[in-house]
Amino acid sequence: MKVEKKKRKRAAQEEEEEEEDGELGDLYFRGIAAYFVETGIQPRRLQIWKQKLLQLGGVVEDHWSEHLSHVFAASVETVTDKCGRRKLKKSKTNVLKYTWIEDCLKAGKCLPIDSYVLDILPENRSVSRNSTENSGLRDNAPEKAVSSSLQKLTSSERATTSDWMQIINEGGEMGVVSKGLHKKETEGVCVNCEGGLHNTQGASSEEDCDMKNEAEASSAELAPARDAAPGPVDSLKNEPEAGYTPPNLNAHITGPFSEIKDIYKEALGDDRRAFSYYKALSVLEKVPFKITSVNQIKGFPTIGKSLMESIHEILSTGRFSKLEHLKNDNKVRVLALFGSVWGIGPATAQRLYDKGLRTLEELKTDNTLTPPQRIGLMFHNDIITKIPRHEIKEMEAIVQKSGSELCPGISIMCGGSYRRGKALSGDMDFVITHPDGHSHTGFLHELVRKLKSEDFLTEDLRIGIEHSTEGTDHGVDTWFGLCKYPGREMRHRVDFKVYPFDQYPFGLIAWTGNDILNRRLRLLAEAKGYSLDDHGLYPIVTDANGGKVKLSVSVPCKSECEVFEKLGFPWLEPHERNL
DNA sequence: GCCC
DNA sequence: CAGTACG
DNA sequence: GGGCCGATACTG
Numbered sequence: 001m002k003v004e005k006k007k008r009k010r011a012a013q014e015e016e017e018e019e020e021d022g023e024l025g026d027l028y029f030r031g032i033a034a035y036f037v038e039t040g041i042q043p044r045r046l047q048i049w050k051q052k053l054l055q056l057g058g059v060v061e062d063h064w065s066e067h068l069s070h071v072f073a074a075s076v077e078t079v080t081d082k083c084g085r086r087k088l089k090k091s092k093t094n095v096l097k098y099t100w101i102e103d104c105l106k107a108g109k110c111l112p113i114d115s116y117v118l119d120i121l122p123e124n125r126s127v128s129r130n131s132t133e134n135s136g137l138r139d140n141a142p143e144k145a146v147s148s149s150l151q152k153l154t155s156s157e158r159a160t161t162s163d164w165m166q167i168i169n170e171g172g173e174m175g176v177v178s179k180g181l182h183k184k185e186t187e188g189v190c191v192n193c194e195g196g197l198h199n200t201q202g203a204s205s206e207e208d209c210d211m212k213n214e215a216e217a218s219s220a221e222l223a224p225a226r227d228a229a230p231g232p233v234d235s236l237k238n239e240p241e242a243g244y245t246p247p248n249l250n251a252h253i254t255g256p257f258s259e260i261k262d263i264y265k266e267a268l269g270d271d272r273r274a275f276s277y278y279k280a281l282s283v284l285e286k287v288p289f290k291i292t293s294v295n296q297i298k299g300f301p302t303i304g305k306s307l308m309e310s311i312h313e314i315l316s317t318g319r320f321s322k323l324e325h326l327k328n329d330n331k332v333r334v335l336a337l338f339g340s341v342w343g344i345g346p347a348t349a350q351r352l353y354d355k356g357l358r359t360l361e362e363l364k365t366d367n368t369l370t371p372p373q374r375i376g377l378m379f380h381n382d383i384i385t386k387i388p389r390h391e392i393k394e395m396e397a398i399v400q401k402s403g404s405e406l407c408p409g410i411s412i413m414c415g416g417s418y419r420r421g422k423a424l425s426g427d428m429d430f431v432i433t434h435p436d437g438h439s440h441t442g443f444l445h446e447l448v449r450k451l452k453s454e455d456f457l458t459e460d461l462r463i464g465i466e467h468s469t470e471g472t473d474h475g476v477d478t479w480f481g482l483c484k485y486p487g488r489e490m491r492h493r494v495d496f497k498v499y500p501f502d503q504y505p506f507g508l509i510a511w512t513g514n515d516i517l518n519r520r521l522r523l524l525a526e527a528k529g530y531s532l533d534d535h536g537l538y539p540i541v542t543d544a545n546g547g548k549v550k551l552s553v554s555v556p557c558k559s560e561c562e563v564f565e566k567l568g569f570p571w572l573e574p575h576e577r578n579l
Numbered sequence: 580g581c582c583c
Numbered sequence: 584c585a586g587t588a589c590g
Numbered sequence: 591g592g593g594c595c596g597a598t599a600c601t602g
Contacts, residue, residue, distance in 0.1 A: 264580085270580085272580065272581090272593090273580040273581095274580080275580075275581090275594075276580030276594095278580095279580090279581080301581090302580090302581065302582090303581085304580070304582080305581090306580065306581085307580070342588085343587070343588080343601090344587085345587050346587095347585075348586075348587085370602065371601090372600095427589095429589080429590075461588095462588080462599090462601075463600085465599085478600085480589085495589070497589095509590090510589085510590055510596090510598095511590055513589085513590035514590065515589080515590045515595085516590095517590085518590055518595065519590095519595050521595090522595045523594085525595095526595085531596080531597075532596080533595080533596050533597090533598060534589090534596080538597095550597060
């Protein structure tokens with residue numbers, strides 16, 4: 001009985017869903033029998049498209065045959081390569097660009113195929129002439145603009161879905177990025193990248209990563225903050241003034257997700273779950289349209305069953321019961337509050353709660369807090385306040401000026417979310433090195449002392465090793481603490497990391513992030529028999545006993561680009577690393 | 580939490 | 584050692 | 591059902 005009822009209820013609910021989604025819920029791919037030319041497509045995207053085609057009533061075939069209704073491909077070349085120009089010409093199969101599927105999914109209905117047809121021209125090799133009529137987008141053109149167009153797009157006219165899809169599906173890079181790609185294209189790109197690692201499965205966007213550019217970038221990166229003038233010197237031409245932060249059209253979802261992510265991480269200590277929300281919201285905030293139905297995001301990476309249900313709830317009721325439930329729990333609220341203090345994590349929060357403490361004011365009376373935690377508490381409000389980009393730029397200039405006064409030729413640049421182009425940052429991460437390979441030694445101590453004397457740096461939170469010259473450490477100095485924007489008492493979090501020159505590219509990558517990218521790179525490294533961290537890329541070998549041993553010598557890389565390349569990961573400009 |  | 588932090 | 595970054599690096 002009850003079961004029956006429930007069933008009916010669910011059925012009714014599902015009908016309701018269909019209702020409110022209107023035509024969106026229809027199986028608008030019904031009747032389609034499709035074959036996918038996989039060449040040049042990220043496996044991840046392919047998987048999603050196939051899945052969605054099936055979900056929405058279509059049929060996916062393993063092989064090409066003439067009775068298919070549709071063939072999808074990235075370009076004319078790939079499809080003719082696979083199926084043969086003649087046979088295609090003869091059959092009535094619609095040969096379409098993949099973007100058709102993406103646009104259909106976005107529109108929530110079956111779109112006219114006109115502008116997506118890949119013309120199979122007789123024996124003429126001309127390619128670019130096809131289907132350019134209404135949009136400037138040719139088969140492989142969109143791949144170029146990628147995120148830069150994504151950033152700007154408020155409307156989606158210029159943004160092919162493939163732009164954001166590509167970004168969103170970044171997760172698929174692990175496999176064969178572009179197995180069909182002519183490897184030659186990337187050969188000789190980095191002359192000094194003698195084949196350290198296996199196959200360099202080059203990605204198409206590699207032109208950005210040639211020696212010239214990198215040399216340029218490198219010299220730019222390393223351009224010492226010349227004496228005073230921070231002005232046009234601007235060693236960091238990396239960073240675009242406008243700021244690359246794209247508009248988030250789905251704050252109604254990412255807001256609550258971000259909250260629950262913080263609770264899971266800082267209050268409950270469920271890192272895994274928190275990371276799942278984190279990844280999901282980084283996907284959601286890049287979707288270039290306002291999500292109104294879960295159907296629009298069916299099959300998206302990092303968004304599984306549970307998150308789908310949550311999103312549906314938010315869309316249909318405007319509420320997120322899971323979050324409400326947590327926030328109604330007073331204990332959870334206190335734990336989250338305590339956990340938001342720098343230096344206090346879930347365990348300490350719990351301990352303090354168990355002591356009966358409930359507010360930050362009460363926390364101040366606690367004598368078990370460590371000095372860093374005490375500072376974190378004292379400036380709690382300051383620290384959680386985001387810093388505008390232009391202020392960071394000024395403070396970077398301050399640090400660079402003092403730095404080069406102290407040590408000419410020193411390279412100091414602000415990484416982190418600032419380097420990734422964000423308009424607001426939670427803190428500043430300075431990555432430091434010296435091209436001569438030795439002058440960095442002992443520099444940090446001096447720098448910190450000087451900046452303190454200038455009343456820029458204020459409190460210490462964490463002090464790294466006193467540059468030991470022994471073999472165990474990597475000779476990397478670190479300093480975490482607080483600073484003041486000139487003329488203002490508010491404190492901001494600052495990190496300094498000083499790297500020997502040969503480790504600098506690894507440090508720069510690591511401290512530019514984001515964390516998702518770091519994890520992916522490290523995972524990728526591991527899959528290829530290496531271990532990656534912020535000071536090197538180390539081969540893993542098997543010793544006589546069959547045990548895994550990390551070699552102590554890193555694969556040499558003299559630029560970020562080279563690290564990407566040796567890992568076979570498509571190059572990303574800093575502002576493209578907001579995965 | 581997601582994904583294999 | 585556990586806990587916390589960093590991207 | 592098991593993995594999920596780092597043989598992280600620092601604090602106490």
